Ligand SMILES: Nc1nc2c(c(=O)[nH]1)N[C@H]1C(S)=C(S)[C@@H](COP(=O)(O)OP(=O)(O)OC[C@H]3O[C@@H](n4cnc5c(=O)[nH]c(N)nc54)[C@H](O)[C@@H]3O)O[C@H]1N2
């Protein structure tokens with residue numbers, strides 16, 4: 001059961017993305033799953049009609065294309081879930097919870113699948129078996145004892161299927177609260193908020209087919225080579241046909257540079273590869289809003305020049321007149337912003353911004369993609385609204401080959417929101433639920449992730465239930481989040497694998513083991529399919545392929561129904577009957593949610609169906625009925641006031657990111673191939689000149705302390721300094737190891753998303769380094 005820990009190494013990676021390196025890595029994870037042949041058969045069913053939806057990312061595929069679509073990291077996700085190793089009562093008899101807490105996140109998940117329901121016994125500090133019905137009864141007892149339903153928190157992670165999510169929100173609202181903290185609060189919340197205000201929908205406006213028609217694709221703050229590998233193929237095709245692919249990323253991520261196609265034999269044998277971009281800009285952390293505003297300012301300048309000389313206009317005036325408002329105020333804002341502050345804040349030269357603007361202008365059809373490098377900042381909402389402003393100027397929304405593409409994270413995070421996992425639910429959703437189910441739906445806003453942690457810390461919330469995920473590790477300010485969970489009367493984790501959230505127990509605690517995407521889900525009515533929604537609003541069915549490891553695991557819908565029945569009886573629905581056949585859940589979804597009419601028939605269509613997107617059809621569900629320019633001021637300074645108040649200058653600004661061998665808090669291995677890191681995760685990437693300036697040496701161990709104007713010391717210890725090609729003044733470290741550094745009250749304006757990509761830090765020689773510096 002011990003894990004091999006190879007010697008830490010660090011050597012720059014020279015190969016292309018994907019290619020042989022990916023194949024070698026997949027083979028390793030295959031064999032390590034202990035059931036390679038079964039998993040291979042299952043993998044060939046990934047993203048196929050009649051197969052299961054990849055439990056990896058939310059990238060979509062062409063619905064018509066019959067080819068096998070999986071990638072290195074999708075294969076890792078499948079092999080990780082479909083393992084023979086098990087964490088059962090015998091495992092917990094051997095290990096106390098305190099002992100397990102000493103293990104790494106990597107070790108914990110590696111131990112295998114959770115296979116039976118367990119209850120924490122404080123006396124022996126161990127989990128012990130409990131019957132399902134007793135577990136449900138215990139939850140009901142706790143929930144019914146609360147003086148108000150608002151004292152319970154119901155977390156969701158984005159793997160939950162539409163069916164599970166719909167039942168869950170129905171149960172929680174019938175119980176009486178909108179407390180739905182979810183992983184989206186830490187992820188693309190800013191995208192939903194920003195686009196909702198600007199164009200009336202919180203989702204991407206493009207579909208897969210648009211990528212083949214775009215003349216330019218801008219990719220901001222995203223590392224698709226690791227996190228959305230299936231996106232590399234359309235990018236490569238785009239470059240091949242002469243489209244521009246323009247990246248904004250402080251790191252020259254390998255996956256944005258070169259790509260070798262593992263399914264093209266010739267390219268593999270000749271070790272050839274294709275470039276993936278035609279322009280690469282490396283902004284300051286948080287500098288994208290200034291860079292984007294620089295681009296729009298150049299467009300405005302050229303527009304005025306064109307008007308003066310009678311050349312064709314730069315702006316799409318017909319679109320602006322017919323579809324938008326707020327243009328004048330926005331242009332005034334552009335005029336009021338001086339070039340010097342744009343240059344300073346973006347971290348780019350005016351020449352670079354001009355070059356990006358020129359590429360943008362020359363393209364007839366532009367898609368802008370973005371991910372966590374954009375959404376996890378103080379001013380993320382304003383930055384995303386600047387992306388929208390840019391696209392509006394040239395009418396780049398709502399026509400083929402053009403639009404907005406927030407590339408989602410978890411495979412069904414978008415669907416969960418569609419199903420009503422929302423702490424600030426729209427009135428239309430609540431009205432529809434009330435009409436269909438005839439109970440008084442709670443109207444007050446609920447808690448998001450940050451608010452839930454605060455409520456638990458202050459004793460205002462006493463029960464935590466997690467539908468998937470790893471709340472203890474995914475959230476910021478880890479010691480305080482852990483304390484918040486420990487203060488609860490009851491913590492419940494519905495999970496596939498062991499993680500630190502199971503070890504961060506309330507007075508009472510339960511582990512409820514569930515089926516994953518790959519497992520066959522048998523109910524009274526036979527094997528069931530679930531449905532998911534990808535980044536392009538395509539809804540499709542997913543059928544598990546593998547025999548579950550234990551008969552004691554239950555599906556997520558069955559677990560939610562079991563809890564609901566214990567708490568509410570058969571109100572407002574017959575929960576058990578719904579779970580017998582998920583078509584019945586989908587009928588309720590069809591009855592209540594727009595776009596799902598005739599759900600059961602349409603989802604059986606190969607490739608699924610498109611949910612539609614009003615903004616993609618130039619219908620704007622905003623108060624004015626128009627797409628709205630948002631004239632947000634630039635931040636006066638990127639460094640937050642709460643850092644400036646400390647009176648101390650940060651040594652570096654830190655972003656936290658994912659290695660190639662992890663899925664969020666799930667660590668598959670200790671390598672980060674494309675960044676040249678092997679056998680280690682507690683590393684700090686920094687620029688060689690900065691390392692020297694601070695008086696350190698590459699390879700030295702340091703403690704990292706973050707700056708924030710409260711009395712709390714936030715510190716992580718013993719991180720190895722790696723000299724890396726990173727802009728001056730910046731640093732990067734892996735999530736979740738660096739999460740203790742993110743202050744709980746450092747979050748995005750209007751999004752509440754922790755600022756995981758902008759943390760002011762100071763470095764100290766490691767306390768336990770044993771050397772004198
Ligand atoms: N294999 C794998 N796949 C995944 C995941 C995983 O962990 N593993 N996670 C899933 C989830 S939930 C999500 S949300 C996505 C995450 O997908 P990504 O957003 O790609 O994930 P991160 O590793 O956080 O990478 C952020 C990228 O933004 C850059 N960046 C950071 N700050 C800035 C900035 O201020 N400006 C700019 N322009 N760039 C910046 C970083 O250098 C990095 O390349 O992936 C999903 N898919």
Ligand SMILES: Nc1nc2c(c(=O)[nH]1)N[C@H]1C(S)=C(S)[C@@H](COP(=O)(O)OP(=O)(O)OC[C@H]3O[C@@H](n4cnc5c(=O)[nH]c(N)nc54)[C@H](O)[C@@H]3O)O[C@H]1N2
Nearest residue numbers: 157183186187468469470474495496497499664665735756
């Ligand atoms: N510092 C920092 N913090 C971050 C981020 C960052 O970039 N930097 N990224 C944020 C982002 S984008 C996100 S989305 C969150 C992720 O937050 P979460 O979604 O909460 O975390 P995960 O690591 O994806 O959850 C992993 C656990 O989910 C369980 N699991 C896996 N599959 C299933 C399933 O099918 N069903 C159920 N019920 N459980 C399952 C397993 O037990 C596993 O241990 O983290 C956020 N936190």
Ligand SMILES: [Mo]
Nearest residue numbers: 187188409410
């Ligand atoms: Mo995410």
